[in-house]
Amino acid sequence: MTRLFGVDDGFSEDAILGRLEGMKDVIEQVNKQFKDPDLTTFVCVCIPEFLSLYETERLVQELTKFEIDTHNILINQVLFDEDAVESKLLKARMRMQQKYLDQFYMLYDDFHITKLPLLPEEVCGVEALKSFSCHFISPYQPSIHEGTVEELERRVSTLREQLKGAEAELERLRKGKHKA
Template identity: 45%
Template sequence: MSDIDYELPDPSLKSIVTHDSLKWIFVGGKGGVGKTTSSSSISIQLALNNPDKQYLLISTDPAHNLSDAFGEKFNKDARKISGMNNLSCMEIDPTSTLQDLTQSNGDPSDPLQNMMGDITSSIPGIDEALSFMEVIKHIKKSQKKDGESNDIEYDTIIFDTAPTGHTLRFLQLPQTFSKLLAKFDEITSKFGGLLNNLGGGKQDIYAKVTELKELTKLINEQFTDPELTTFVVVCIAEFLSLYESERLIQELNEYGIDVNTIIINQLLFTQNDDPCKRCQSRSKVQNKYLDQMDELYEDFHLVKVPLVNTEVRGLEKLTKFSKFLVNPYIPGNSVDLD
């Protein structure tokens, strides 16, 4: 046994909230575990604790739950959340982004358009990858340039990702675009003469593919830098959720993406004299998995969040809920958000 005392990581998100250099924060996990609530809460805490910085919360989940969470409508154009001066939201539609790449001139009879449609539809994960590229393009356009633009420059981007399977394809972005570019090169080599006759349509597609190639290289470099990027896993204390979370963590490690924080949602902290037998039984099961996680992820920030008394919707309730992420819940304290 070492004489050096080992200090467990803080069971909160304070390290993320106070991190000065993070540019990208991904939030993901199995469906139905509270990813949107968690990503919204992280964003709120970042904004409240760093009032001089600007934050952008983005949904890449086709379900677009951010609008429901905050009770106001968001779309592909970033807009500030009502009541927050330094937090904006946007929701990206992967389907429309895919159409934007493949439809160079809007003419369904265009053979180049049809070829690009065939290429993209044959590559798994292309819709997620393209949705992310749309985000990056939007952010690049909105950055300040020599004081000429009044658009917001975001210090950190927080992603409310789709359920785990989609997220993993989303993180394969560099490999996905390598396949797309290879397919495109194959087509241009095989049908060079035909493509040359298409004039502007060909150049339009070339410009889009070149832009995507450059952006992919840039983002791939930033994703593997733990000073710039981290991934927060969200789960509940149940077997399937923990199994999927472990799979996600292993994949993230393979991609070289930093992951050291897990939010465990919907926990029942019952007392020994609690009259609710069902609650006692549920809590016992949860504690079994919590013990496993404490052992398996001893180097992680394990943020244990209680099951609250109401649906978490609207800025006021989200703000109250977000405090559980930075101030560890003490069993016996109130879980009332009303």
């Protein structure tokens, strides 16, 4: 009774070599398919930040080395509408993102780059994914532009919500003061 790799002789050397040959054929088929841009392309998904830009570049270099097509980048969680934003923190984040967006466009000028918006909630479920996926093909366009009635109504609505929150906080503080 011979033992190879600690397995009973039901797995002879010939059987193992046969399996490896079969796996080699499958690996060659997969490799051929991966290298055929009509059958396979790789889409890089990243965010507009330094580490993501760096890792995307490493990925593109590796895929290129293995002759795997990659000419598409989805940049997720992009903040839009800088003029409509009043928060200094968000404006600073937009400037930072813009720096990395510019670098993506400079490094990958021959790629198809699609920017996707930062959303207030996760994209979960089939319907949400279907709705969100329309931005993969046609670019996301912010719906509100500064100076429009729509933008002013949104700002008034935001201010009303902030006022309600401030009034509730004031009322809570007044009640707490009377108890003391």
